[in-house]
Amino acid sequence: MADVVDPATRSRMMSGIRGKNTKPEMMIRRGLHARGFRYRLHCKLPGKPDICLPKHGAVVFVHGCFWHAHDCGLFKIPASRPDFWRQKLLGNADRDMANISALESTGWRIATVWECSLRGRGEQGLNEAVDRLSNWLRGNTAMIDIRG
Numbered sequence: 001m002a003d004v005v006d007p008a009t010r011s012r013m014m015s016g017i018r019g020k021n022t023k024p025e026m027m028i029r030r031g032l033h034a035r036g037f038r039y040r041l042h043c044k045l046p047g048k049p050d051i052c053l054p055k056h057g058a059v060v061f062v063h064g065c066f067w068h069a070h071d072c073g074l075f076k077i078p079a080s081r082p083d084f085w086r087q088k089l090l091g092n093a094d095r096d097m098a099n100i101s102a103l104e105s106t107g108w109r110i111a112t113v114w115e116c117s118l119r120g121r122g123e124q125g126l127n128e129a130v131d132r133l134s135n136w137l138r139g140n141t142a143m144i145d146i147r148g
């Protein structure tokens, strides 16, 4: 269980955040699978959601806080080339919002699980995050944001 991994190891596990099959994404996937959910990966929908559960009318994004410019303690514009990074990262965040609107308008329910729910000061732990996600999947509310 990831919950017994020490913080330093967990931090290393979380470092390669960009792209597909990132560690937080795999942790969430494994947690959902263990709770009996079955899903598809990276389906062809706006923003290529990481986890898709058509039966629940739901998609899940697992976002790294740096790459998606999350309003939290894990996000900071790098000191080197700040203008480049600001444009790039805020551009990513804008795209995320556009994707969420597009999904919403076609009736999808949308969950975003942020990296900071799994590490950092506000960490709630994998089980807590996956429990919240599972409860949301079984319910019928349109959106959930799971963050630290």
Ligand SMILES: [Zn+2]
Pocket: 065, 070, 071, 072, 073, 074, 075, 114, 115, 116, 117, 147, 148
């Ligand atoms: Zn965050």
